Amino acid sequence: MGSTRRRFTDEYKANAVALVLDEGKTIAETARNIDMHEMTLGKWVKKAREARDEQTPPDAPLTESERAELxxxxxxxxxxxxxxxxxxxxxxxxxxVATWFAKDQQ
Structure with a gap:
């Protein structure tokens, strides 16, 4: 018998992504803690990062973590x-040295 697909609310997804992006926890750690698959959470985080990057203008000042990474x-x-x-x-x-040895042997 097949398993049923779990559905998550937008609020639940936002909270799970916030644990990774805002609190600095790893995707694997967060997925284990909230009992879900890493790939699912990873996709949510990737989508959220892309959305954040689109909203941030290219000439925006760097954050402290970006400055440290730079x-x-x-x-x-x-x-x-x-x-x-x-x-x-x-x-x-x-x-x-190789040239010198080659000349010396001639």
Missing amino acids: QRLRQENKDVKAENAHLQMQVSFAKK
Whole structure:
């Protein structure tokens, strides 16, 4: 015998999404707590995020969490660029050494 499909009110959906978006809880944790499937809640959260993004103008000031993420990403980018420059220097040195050894063997 098949199972019946659960129906949720708009208010219930909004409250569940608010737990994730406003209180910072994970989708998995929230879904377990309210006894529902993660995929269902995940779809609701995705839809709510897209709706929020559409309402926010592109030139709106950043929130504190966005500002912190931007700062973290900038530092990460700086670290990656420094590591890349170091690796390029090592490759350049290895090429010079290989050229020197090749000339020495002739």
